Amino acid sequence: MGTLMAPYLRAVRPRQWTKNLIVFAAPLFAFQLSPLTLLNASVAFVLFCCASSSFYLFNDLADVEADRQHPVKCKRPIAAGLIPIPTAIALAVFLIGIALIGGWLKAPGLGLAILAYALLQVAYNLILKHKVIVDVVAIAAGFVLRAYGGAAATRVVLSPWFLLCTAMLALFLGVEKRKAELRLMEVGVGKTRLVLHRYSHLLLSRMENTVTTSAFLAYALWSSGPKVGGATTPWMMLTLPFVLYGIFRYQLLSDPKEIARRNAEGDSIGGQTERPEEVLLRDRPLLATVIGWILTSFVILLLKRQGLIQ
Structure with missing residues (x-):
């Protein structure tokens, strides 16, 4: 069966x-x-x-x-x-x-x-x-x-900040996907999408800078608390390092020098940023970052429900 x-x-x-x-x-x-x-x-x-x-x-x-x-x-x-x-x-x-x-x-x-x-x-x-x-x-x-x-x-x-943060992070993953596909196409091992010929590494890097900055700022504003229509407690700002590290880690995995180093060591994770689901499941530091964010958020939620924090 x-x-x-x-x-x-x-x-x-x-x-x-x-x-x-x-x-x-x-x-x-x-x-x-x-x-x-x-x-x-x-x-x-x-x-x-x-x-x-x-x-x-x-x-x-x-x-x-x-x-x-x-x-x-x-x-x-x-x-x-x-x-x-x-x-x-x-x-x-x-x-x-x-x-x-x-x-x-x-x-x-x-x-x-x-x-x-x-x-x-x-x-x-x-x-x-x-x-x-x-x-x-x-x-x-x-x-x-x-x-x-x-x-x-x-x-x-x-929350409007939640929607904005989600959109910016999703755009970030989309840009990273196209960056990886463009690189693979140039070395002759990836998809040959016609649209990739309209992109360049410089253009994608500029797009990446815009969406990553916007994503982090949107998350920072959301985490700053209810005064700006964000999270129910400003203690969520403690999770900012996880978000920042996660973004930087993903960028590291998409860097050509890091990919070359990993390929030389027989590790292809860095070459899979056109498939975010593969990176999340296989890269331990990135997975640990997600788990760390979740655990920290649960602790903050628990403390707030107990009235120990506002």
Whole structure:
């Protein structure tokens, strides 16, 4: 049974599901972490996983002939013939149907977020991914819609600073993704997206400087407390070092000299910044930073609930 299901599991790309964890961001940032809230956020997570997996299947179906001619992509389950095309179509339709119907039944706002995400994916794959700058904005919009969906599912009122911070961090990941893809294309081992010819390392570095500064400032303003419509306590400023280090760490992993050093040592993590989910799962300092942020936030929440801090 496991052997029969393995191609289907590979086709829906479970490693990509880490991107959908952002649905937990709204209740986490709002300090609303009751069992019911976490359950609702988990439902949103599952539904977004269904939606994203459906589009991975649709993309593989659209590219099946080209993938069969590719030395690596020919091993994908659909291209390799491990999953019949009619079955793949049915599975993709089933998953997006579950996501849309489940979202609307859970909360209209969640259903709207999933619908907008689905339309964005269609527009991105058909048009937007070929438009310079717009392609990066579309990638970021996908993360913002996930965050909004998590808020709608948990009925959390979003702070403007939270939305701005989410958008800037998502833009940062989008820029880093294009930087990595451009570098890989130049050495002849990456994707040959036509839009990459419109980018340069200098342009992407300037874009990176803008979004990283904006992201950190937005987070700093949010963490400074309720006086500016941010976090419920200014003690969240204690988490600023984790955010700053996380941004710097990701930039280090995308630096050409660091990539060359790691490749010489047989470590390819630095060469995977076009796949954020891989970096998060494999880079221990970055993963420790995320865990440190979560633990610090929980301690602050606990102390606030006990009345020990304001």
